[in-house]
Amino acid sequence: MSRFFIQLKYKGTNYHGWQVQPNANSVQAEINHALATLLQEEIMVTGAGRTDTGVHATNFYAHFETEKTFDLEHICYKLNCILPKDISCVQLFKVNDDDHARFSATERTYEYWISVTKNPFLIDGAYFFNQALDIDKMNEAANLLIRKADFSCFSKSNTDTFTNDCTINKAIWEEKNDILVFTISADRFLRNMVRAIVGTLIDVGLGKIEPQEIKNIIASKNRSDAGTSVPAHGLYLTNIKYPNNG
Numbered sequence: 528m529s530r531f532f533i534q535l536k537y538k539g540t541n542y543h544g545w546q547v548q549p550n551a552n553s554v555q556a557e558i559n560h561a562l563a564t565l566l567q568e569e570i571m572v573t574g575a576g577r578t579d580t581g582v583h584a585t586n587f588y589a590h591f592e593t594e595k596t597f598d599l600e601h602i603c604y605k606l607n608c609i610l611p612k613d614i615s616c617v618q619l620f621k622v623n624d625d626d627h628a629r630f631s632a633t634e635r636t637y638e639y640w641i642s643v644t645k646n647p648f649l650i651d652g653a654y655f656f657n658q659a660l661d662i663d664k665m666n667e668a669a670n671l672l673i674r675k676a677d678f679s680c681f682s683k684s685n686t687d688t689f690t691n692d693c694t695i696n697k698a699i700w701e702e703k704n705d706i707l708v709f710t711i712s713a714d715r716f717l718r719n720m721v722r723a724i725v726g727t728l729i730d731v732g733l734g735k736i737e738p739q740e741i742k743n744i745i746a747s748k749n750r751s752d753a754g755t756s757v758p759a760h761g762l763y764l765t766n767i768k769y770p771n772n773g
Contacts, residue, residue, distance in 0.1 A: 528592050530624050531599075533558070533572065533606075534617040535587045540651040540760065541613060545578045545587075554578075554614060558589065561609040565602060566595050575628045575767050576635065579719070581759035583652065586617075586766050590628040626769075634696065634712055636766040639725045639757065641707040653706060654761035660732030662700050662707070668731040668738035669698040669709070672724065672745075679748040681724050682717035691717055691748075700728070712766075719756055727754035 535558070543551035547559070555574060562570040572589040599619045606616040625631075642653035649655075675694040682691055697712040709725055727744065730736050744752045 528594055528624075529596075530590055530592050530622050530626060531619050532588055532590050532622050532626070532628060533619050535584065535589065536615040536617060537584050537587065538613040538651070539578060539580070539582045539584070541611075543580045544582065545574050545576070555589075557611060557614055561606050562591060564609055565605050566593055566597070568593065568595070573628050575632055576716075576764065577718075578762075578764055579759055581651075582762045582764070583760075584764040587764055588628045588632075588767055588769075590622065590626065631769050632767050633770060634714055634766075634768040635716060635764065636697075636710065636712040637716070637721045638763045638765050639709040639711075639721060640761045640763070641709075642705060643707060644705045646705065649706075651760050654758050656729070658733060660707070660729065661734065662702060662732065664734075664738050665700050665728045665732040668728055668741045669700060669711075671738065671741045672698045672711075676745055677748055678717055678720060678745065680744050680750055680753045681720045681727070682750065683719040684750055693717065693720070698724075710765075721762060722756040722759065723750070723753050725757045725761075729757070730754045 537554050542554050545554045547553050547555045555572060558572050559570050570591050570593065572591045574589045575587060578584055603616045603619050610616065640653035642649050642655045643657055645655055672695050675692065677691050678693050679691040693713050693715050695711065695713045697710060699710055701708050711721060711724065731738055
C-alpha cells in the first residue's frame with residue numbers, strides 16, 4: 528500500500544464545502560469519485576482541512592492510499608478530464624506512509640477578498656463592501672492578533688476541538704487596485720475563525736471599535752463579543768506548509 532498526496536485547486540461556489548455529507552455535493556466526494564473511476568477501487572481522500580460552503584482553495588492538499596501503480600502525470604491528466612471544471616488537479620506525488628495531509632501541516636494561509644467596487648467578475652469571489660474603511664486602523668488591530676492565544680471568540684460554538692489555542696504568525700491588510708486583501712497565517716484555524724476575524728476588523732475600519740479593543744475581545748473568549756462573520760465567497764485557502772515544503 529502506497530500513500531499519495533494530491534494537490535488541488537477549486538472554486539467552492541457550487542459545493543457544500545470540502546467534506547463528504549449526505550444529500551449535498553462536496554469537493555471531497557468529487558475527488559473520491561474521480562479517483563475511484565480511474566483506479567477501479569473505492570478511494571477515500573483525507574483533506575488538509577474542511578473548507579465551508581462557498582469557500583475557495585487555490586492550494587489544497589489531500590492524501591489517499593492504493594496498491595495500484597500508475598504514472599503520476601498521466602493520472603493527473605485523466606483526473607482533470609473527469610473532474611468538474613471548477614476543480615483542478617495540479618499534481619500527485621508519492622509520500623511516506625506517515626505523511627498526513629491534515630496532521631503533518633505546520634501552517635495554513637488564507638486570504639479574504641473585499642471588492643470596494645461592484646465587479647460582476649468577482650460576484651462569487653469577493654465580498655462587495657463599498658463603505659469607507661480605515662486600513663491603517665485595521666492593520667493596527669490585525670497586528671494584535673499575531674500571537675499564541677485561545678481564539679474562542681472567533682470560533683463557531685459547539686465545535687469538537689480539543690483546544691481553541693492557535694498561533695497566528697501573520698495578519699495584514701493590503702490594497703490591490705480595487706480589492707482589499709486580508710492575509711492571515713496560523714498553525715491551525717478554528718471553524719469560521721477567519722470570517723469572524725475579518726468581520727471584527729471591518730468594525731475597526733468603520734470606527735465602531737478601536738484597534739486596542741481586539742485584546743479585550745480575545746480575552747473574553749466569547750463569540751458574541753466579536754464582529755459578525757463575513758460571507759464565505761470572499762475566502763480562499765491559499766497555502767499549506769509541510770515540513771518538506773518549507
